[in-house]
Amino acid sequence: MAEASVVTGAAAARHEEQGFWGFTRAQAIAFLAMSAVVVVSPFLLYPVFLMKVLCFALFACAFNLLVGYVGLLSFGHAAYFGMGAYITGYAAKAWGVPPELAILMGGAIGAALGLPFGWLAIRRSGIYFSMITLALAQMVFFFCLQAPFTGGEDGIQAIPRGTLLGVFDLTADFTMYWLVAFIFLAGFLLIHRIVHSPFGQVMKAIRDNEPRATSLGYRVEQYKLMAFVLSAALAGIAGGTKALVFNIATLTDVRWTMSGEVVLMSLVGGLGTVFGPVVGAAVIVTMQNYLAEFGAWVLVIQGAIFIACVLAFRRGVVGEIGNALRVKL
Amino acid sequence: MATTQDGDTILETEGLTKEFRGFVAVSDVALRVKRGTIHGLIGPNGAGKTTCFNLLTKFLPPTRGTIRYEGRDITGMKPAEVARLGLVRSFQISAVFPHLTVLENVRVALQRARGGSFDFWRSDSLLKSFDARAMELLEDVGLTAYARHNAGELPYGRKRALEIATTLALDPRMMLLDEPTAGMTHEDVGRIMALVQRVAKGRTVLLVEHNLTVVSGLCDTITVLTRGRVLAEGTYMEVSRNPEVKAAYLGTDPGISGGEGHG
Ligand SMILES: Nc1ncnc2c1ncn2[C@@H]1O[C@H](COP(=O)(O)OP(=O)(O)OP(=O)(O)O)[C@@H](O)[C@H]1O
Ligand SMILES: [Mg+2]
Numbered sequence: 001m002a003e004a005s006v007v008t009g010a011a012a013a014r015h016e017e018q019g020f021w022g023f024t025r026a027q028a029i030a031f032l033a034m035s036a037v038v039v040v041s042p043f044l045l046y047p048v049f050l051m052k053v054l055c056f057a058l059f060a061c062a063f064n065l066l067v068g069y070v071g072l073l074s075f076g077h078a079a080y081f082g083m084g085a086y087i088t089g090y091a092a093k094a095w096g097v098p099p100e101l102a103i104l105m106g107g108a109i110g111a112a113l114g115l116p117f118g119w120l121a122i123r124r125s126g127i128y129f130s131m132i133t134l135a136l137a138q139m140v141f142f143f144c145l146q147a148p149f150t151g152g153e154d155g156i157q158a159i160p161r162g163t164l165l166g167v168f169d170l171t172a173d174f175t176m177y178w179l180v181a182f183i184f185l186a187g188f189l190l191i192h193r194i195v196h197s198p199f200g201q202v203m204k205a206i207r208d209n210e211p212r213a214t215s216l217g218y219r220v221e222q223y224k225l226m227a228f229v230l231s232a233a234l235a236g237i238a239g240g241t242k243a244l245v246f247n248i249a250t251l252t253d254v255r256w257t258m259s260g261e262v263v264l265m266s267l268v269g270g271l272g273t274v275f276g277p278v279v280g281a282a283v284i285v286t287m288q289n290y291l292a293e294f295g296a297w298v299l300v301i302q303g304a305i306f307i308a309c310v311l312a313f314r315r316g317v318v319g320e321i322g323n324a325l326r327v328k329l
Numbered sequence: 330m331a332t333t334q335d336g337d338t339i340l341e342t343e344g345l346t347k348e349f350r351g352f353v354a355v356s357d358v359a360l361r362v363k364r365g366t367i368h369g370l371i372g373p374n375g376a377g378k379t380t381c382f383n384l385l386t387k388f389l390p391p392t393r394g395t396i397r398y399e400g401r402d403i404t405g406m407k408p409a410e411v412a413r414l415g416l417v418r419s420f421q422i423s424a425v426f427p428h429l430t431v432l433e434n435v436r437v438a439l440q441r442a443r444g445g446s447f448d449f450w451r452s453d454s455l456l457k458s459f460d461a462r463a464m465e466l467l468e469d470v471g472l473t474a475y476a477r478h479n480a481g482e483l484p485y486g487r488k489r490a491l492e493i494a495t496t497l498a499l500d501p502r503m504m505l506l507d508e509p510t511a512g513m514t515h516e517d518v519g520r521i522m523a524l525v526q527r528v529a530k531g532r533t534v535l536l537v538e539h540n541l542t543v544v545s546g547l548c549d550t551i552t553v554l555t556r557g558r559v560l561a562e563g564t565y566m567e568v569s570r571n572p573e574v575k576a577a578y579l580g581t582d583p584g585i586s587g588g589e590g591h592g
Contacts (some may be wrong), residue, residue, distance in 0.1 A: 022453060190450075198440060198456055199449035201429075205437045208426035215386065215420070216438050216499060217412035226447055 021189065022196025026327035030275055038181050047173040048245065053285045054184040055242040060265040060277030061191050062234035068272030069195050070227045071207035072122070075130045076137025077262050079117070080110035080232040081239035082254025083140060088240030089156040089249035090149055099162040099170060103183070103240040110236020111229050113140070118228030122221055125210075134256065141254045155250030159243055176245060183241050187234055192274060194230060203227055264302060267309050270316025275329050279317050339364040339503055339533045340385070340416070345394035347380055347557075354380045356557035358394070362503075362550075367525070367534040369548035369565075371541075373578060377557040378537045379421050382505050385535075386418040387411045398503070415502035419509065421537075423488040425495070427481025431472055434480050434491055435463040438498035466494040470524060486513040493524065503533040510540055522546060545569075553577070 023031060041050055059081055066072045084106030091097040091105050121132040144150045151157070161170035170176045194200050206213045206220050213220050243249040252258065261284065269280025284302070291298045313320055322329040340362040347355040355377040362368045370378050383389040385396060387408040395404045398416055412418075426434050439459040440446065467473050470490040475483060480491060489509055496504055509525065510518045522543055525534065529547075538544050544551065545565040553560045553568050555577045561568045568574050 193452070194449040196453045197449045197451050198446045198453055201433065201437060201440065201453055201456060202446075204429060205426045208428050209424055211388065212420065212424040212426065212495075213437075214388075214408045215412055215418050215424070216495070217409050217417075217441050219407075219409045222447070226449070230449065 022192060024328060026322075026325070026329060027274055030329055034275065034278065035185065038185065042174060042177045042181075047177040049285075049289060051173075051177055051180045051245045052242070053282050054180050055238050055245060056262075056265060056285055057278040057281040058184050058187045058241070059235055059238035060262050060269070060281045061188055062231045062238060063262045064266045064271065064273075064277040065191050065194065065234070066227055066231040067266065069200065069207055070203050070224055071210075072125075072224060072228070073130050073263075074121075074133040074228075074231075075256075075259050075263070076117070076133035076135075076140075077232075077235050078254050078256060078258035079137035079140040080113055080235035081242075081258060081262070082144065082249075082251075083109045083113055084236030084239030085243035085249035085253040086144065086150050086156065087236075089159040089243040092162055092244065093156060093159045094149075096160075096162075099164055099179070099244055102162070103237055103244065106240020106243070107233045107237035110239070111233035113236075114229040114232025115225070118225050118232065122224040122228065134259070137254070137256065137259060141251070141256070144251060144254050150249075150251075153251065155248055155252075156243075157248050159247045159249065161244050161247065170244070180241055180245060183237065187237065188278070191234065194227075195274075199223070199226070261302075264306055266316075268305060268316055270319030270322070270329075273316065273318045273322060273329055276316050276318035283317070337363050339399060340535070341397045342385070343395050343397075345381070345384060345396065346392045347377075347384055347389060348392045353557050355384060355391075358554075358557070358559055360552060360559070362533060362535055364533055365531070366549040367529050367536060367547050369544045369551040370535060370537045370554060371539070371544055371551060372554035372560070375556075376554040378554055379507055380557075381554070382418055382507050382535075382537065386416065386505060388418075412499070415499075416505070417496050417499050417501035417503070418505040419492050419496050419507055421507040421511070423485060423492055425480040425483070425488050425491050427479065429480055430477055431467065431480050431483065431491055432460065432463050432476040435466050435495050435498050436460070438495045439463060442499050463498070466498055467491075469497070469528075470494045471520060486517040489513060490517070490521065490524075493521065493528075497528055501532065503535070504528075505535045507537045508539060509536070510538065510543055518543065 019025065019028060063074065063077050066074055087109040088102040088106035092099060092102040097105065117133065117136045120136065121129050124132060145152065161176055163169050164179055168175055170179060202213070202218060202223050206218070206223055210220055239253055265280035265284045266277045267280065268283050269278065270276030287301070288298055291301060309316060315323055318329050338361055342358055342360045345355060345358040346353065358381065370381065372378055380389065384391050387403070387406055391404065395402055397403065398414060403411055426437065429437065436456055436459045439462055440456060464473065464476065467476055470493055472487060472490055472494065475487065480488065483491060493509060510521050513521065518540065525547060536548060548565060550562065551565055551568050552562045553574050560577055561571045561574050
């Protein structure tokens with residue numbers, strides 16, 4: 001239980017009243033501020049960069065749903081993200097599926113993989129859970145390396161963004177941006193609802209004290225599996241969206257380093273915080289962009305940040321801010 | 330031993346044994362708990378009381394033996410299923426949900442009693458319908474003032490009280506309480522005793538306790554366990570006169586009535 005308090009970076013000493021959509025007052029303000037940034041930023045910054053941030057932010061939020069609220073640390077989330085990217089990309093390119101459907105197919109493959117993988121992994125806890133998710137993700141990686149439809153080392157290239165609902169041509173970055181912004185905000189709100197639902201209440205109880213939840217008669221495996229599938233589905237949607245944004249799905253999306261990156265993003269922002277994964281994704285993606293010219297040094301710097309977070313800022317950026325202001329963010 | 334159970338027995342074990350890598354923690358225990366009674370399970374530290382609880386509630390699989398509850402064999406069941414049959418345990422080390430509020434702790438139990446739910450798309454404000462009942466339960470254990478605090482912040486004795494309220498929220502047919510008063514102040518002990526006495530009406534309680542005042546005050550029947558074996562059984566008067574029981578206690582743990590350390 002002492003460990004849980006570290007994992008969840010939540011600071012608030014006393015429970016705060018929840019209002020609309022389960023947000024506390026501080027969270028509602030933060031959500032409005034975040035939405036404002038999402039709406040204004042494409043007028044100031046390069047939309048492709050912003051879309052990348054939003055895709056990874058959704059991915060990190062999906063990952064955080066599992067680790068922050070159920071206490072399950074997955075080392076294999078690249079499998080759902082990457083397969084989401086491949087399936088969306090393949091459907092859009094080979095079958096000419098419209099973008100909204102292609103992205104949903106990305107989510108569906110995430111859920112379809114998450115069901116058996118989650119079923120296997122939740123049988124174990126702690127590091128063994130993490131290792132099983134990693135091993136299964138490696139299997140997916142080798143499958144993607146060998147399977148003909150993924151294009152091997154080349155990946156699937158020139159994926160068309162298509163026309164949204166048969167009306168909006170997504171070729172223009174600016175139009176595509178609003179779709180990505182919508183998907184991100186909808187996903188973010190869905191995750192928040194999941195956490196603040198009757199189901200989420202049980203999830204948090206399991207995270208806090210699994211034997212006690214069992215002793216109350218909860219079939220904890222079913223709850224864990226449900227959370228796993230939801231997380232994997234949202235990761236698939238994030239991956240699918242990213243494939244459309246960049247017109248490409250490659251092995252990078254399913255490689256273990258992608259699983260590591262999402263851990264890093266959540267950690268930097270603050271595990272178990274609502275806004276942490278978003279901030280973490282923004283920080284890491286920005287860093288990768290500006291440090292791209294240093295090549296391999298990006299990895300070294302990321303490693304250093306990882307160590308700094310683990311040693312000095314265990315709550316992550318958002319967790320530390322929340323702690324300083326005595327609010328849950 | 331009779332294989333058919335008379336209606337008066339709610340829980341019965343036969344030859345219950347648990348070995349940990351050759352070390353026998355519980356050995357050939359035949360326990361028979363009468364419906365509607367408060368049954369004490371006492372014994373020195375390491376006697377196997379908690380292990381017994383873990384076996385009865387299926388948190389550990391027995392090496393040998395059978396467990397019958399309400400006339401059915403529950404030996405092969407999973408812990409959550411046993412809890413759903415109304416056989417609910419508490420833990421020796423206080424078990425609350427530290428990041429949930431005190432109110433939410435109790436509500437989570439009420440939520441399960443109403444069937445549990447996987448509805449992740451609905452608002453948790455639905456759970457407010459349990460608030461009134463949850464507050465009643467908190468009042469019973471004197472925690473009303475703490476309802477909106479995180480459970481993790483409560484002092485130890487109050488955590489134990491919260492745990493009992495949470496257990497009671499399930500309205501269990503049979504409660505297994507593992508040292509409910511350990512680490513409590515004198516007045517808290519009195520309150521918990523009174524509470525157990527009150528809630529035991531219409532239920533069966535199996536109670537592990539080191540505090541002999543509590544045991545003598547509450548228990549109808551007492552089973553004494555040492556080194557995994559049943560040493561004696563009977564009323565408090567009967568077992569306290571038993572020379573073997575005296576020897577076991579004096580030999581291993583003279584300070585039994587002082588309670589024990591807690592984490
Ligand atoms: N998981 C385990 N693995 C190995 N040995 C165990 C395990 N659990 C309990 N034991 C051992 O079994 C014996 C009985 O332990 P148990 O916790 O049941 O005692 P207890 O009667 O509850 O004692 P206490 O009064 O101190 O709570 C002890 O010697 C303990 O070390
Ligand atoms: Mg014990």
